[in-house]
Amino acid sequence: MIKKISHIAVVVPQLEDAMGFWVEALGLDLSHVEHVEDQGVDVAFLPAGESDIELLEPIVADSGVARYLGKHGPGMHHICFEVDDIKETLARLKSKNVPLINEEPTFGTGGKKIAFIHPKGTGGVLVELYELTPDEPERRSERLEAMRRRLRGGRRVYTAGIRAFVSGLRQMGNGNGNE
Amino acid sequence: MIKKISHIAVVVPQLEDAMGFWVEALGLDLSHVEHVEDQGVDVAFLPAGESDIELLEPIVADSGVARYLGKHGPGMHHICFEVDDIKETLARLKSKNVPLINEEPTFGTGGKKIAFIHPKGTGGVLVELYELTPDEPERRSERLEAMRRRLRGGRRVYTAGIRAFVSGLRQMGNGNGNE
Numbered sequence: 001m002i003k004k005i006s007h008i009a010v011v012v013p014q015l016e017d018a019m020g021f022w023v024e025a026l027g028l029d030l031s032h033v034e035h036v037e038d039q040g041v042d043v044a045f046l047p048a049g050e051s052d053i054e055l056l057e058p059i060v061a062d063s064g065v066a067r068y069l070g071k072h073g074p075g076m077h078h079i080c081f082e083v084d085d086i087k088e089t090l091a092r093l094k095s096k097n098v099p100l101i102n103e104e105p106t107f108g109t110g111g112k113k114i115a116f117i118h119p120k121g122t123g124g125v126l127v128e129l130y131e132l133t134p135d136e137p138e139r140r141s142e143r144l145e146a147m148r149r150r151l152r153g154g155r156r157v158y159t160a161g162i163r164a165f166v167s168g169l170r171q172m173g174n175g176n177g178n179e
Numbered sequence: 180m181i182k183k184i185s186h187i188a189v190v191v192p193q194l195e196d197a198m199g200f201w202v203e204a205l206g207l208d209l210s211h212v213e214h215v216e217d218q219g220v221d222v223a224f225l226p227a228g229e230s231d232i233e234l235l236e237p238i239v240a241d242s243g244v245a246r247y248l249g250k251h252g253p254g255m256h257h258i259c260f261e262v263d264d265i266k267e268t269l270a271r272l273k274s275k276n277v278p279l280i281n282e283e284p285t286f287g288t289g290g291k292k293i294a295f296i297h298p299k300g301t302g303g304v305l306v307e308l309y310e311l312t313p314d315e316p317e318r319r320s321e322r323l324e325a326m327r328r329r330l331r332g333g334r335r336v337y338t339a340g341i342r343a344f345v346s347g348l349r350q351m352g353n354g355n356g357n358e
Contacts, residue, residue, distance in 0.1 A: 012302050026306070028181055074304075075302070076255040092206065122205075123197055
């Protein structure tokens with residue numbers, strides 16, 4: 001069963017510059033920044049209701065996201081759905097002959113179970129599936145607490161210096177990328 | 180303030196065929212189909228948590244969505260955010276010099292207030308804003324009731340004959356497109 005849209009991923013050339021639209025003009029908040037080593041990207045998370053906008057900046061030249069940016073330019077990259085049972089969902093997709101990038105769940109940051117469906121099976125959309133693991137809410141809350149400790153100046157400093165703030169967060173994120 | 184992701188719009192060549200992935204394989208439900216006269220599209224709504232996947236089929240050859248499909252092929256088209264005050268959001272975007280397709284809110288189906296932000300101001304993403312109007316929940320509930328009356332055979336018939344079902348819904352939708 002599909003529970004919700006987990007996130008919409010958007011490829012950007014530069015996270016700090018992207019804050020100008022998504023945070024300063026549109027008014028979303030930035031919750032945190034992560035470095036995802038095996039995809040060669042830095043990711044900024046901007047909650048919107050129960051979902052996130054995930055901004056992806058490729059930081060490794062030959063990564064999939066870097067190639068995507070080179071070929072298509074910046075813009076929407078994939079939709080991720082949270083499902084209650086990723087194995088069951090993959091089994092149903094296989095039974096309908098939908099081509100999968102990951103036949104079995106793989107593991108994202110923080111031990112998330114994820115799998116990608118190939119765009120040729122969805123009508124041109126890269127779709128990610130994601131199952132929340134039992135220890136993830138705790139990990140998330142730890143990350144949020146670490147971010148709060150950084151936010152000594154509160155919301156005013158946060159919005160005034162958002163680009164510098166993202167730089168700080170991503171440096172912190174890069175240090176913790178392989179935890 | 181951004182309340183949530185209202186919907187993610189995906190352009191498809193053919194609504195009935197798209198049900199094969201989104202409903203039959205992925206497992207989303209189809210809530211309703213609407214004909215949007217002024218955009219030249221039929222739209223199928225598939226709820227996912229508090230948001231919808233909106234499948235758009237262009238049915239007028241020279242519409243914006245038809246041109247998009249011809250140029251880019253099928254895939255993600257835009258993100259729509261529900262905001263609490265669309266005028267205030269547009270004013271903030273203007274103050275930050277973000278280029279807008281609609282400087283003032285325009286009206287979508289069912290009297291919705293909507294406005295589009297130009298992709299050149301967002302980093303390549305077509306972004307729609309949407310403010311719920313007071314009479315919209317009632318209009319939605321009427322539409323849902325009309326659909327329920329059509330669903331005489333219940334869920335089993337609905338999933339077994341999903342493509343025929345969509346054909347029926349869109350014929351009904353087309354008849355009511357300008358209400």
